[in-house]
Amino acid sequence: MAKNKDLKKNFKVELKQEVNDSELRRRLSEERQKLLQTRLNLKIGKEKNTQVVRLQRKKIAQILTRLKQVQILNQAKTLSGKEI
Structure with a gap:
């Protein structure tokens, strides 16, 4: 029974991780x-403020x-086959 709970917990964590991946790609x-759009406006x-571009690049880098x-x-999880 305890093993079943662990499997469910690990599955939820993996699903959450995948959602994060797709969410990050969307963002x-x-x-x-x-x-x-900002570059075009400049x-x-x-648009007059060139600092906006720098801030947007910083956000993209993050x-x-x-x-x-x-x-x-995700790659480490699939290679090891267990939760890190």
């Missing part, structure tokens, strides 16, 4: 789109770093 796509003169961490964690 990354949105942030890249915002960055492109070129046509709607999301990429987190995505890479999640991917490494």
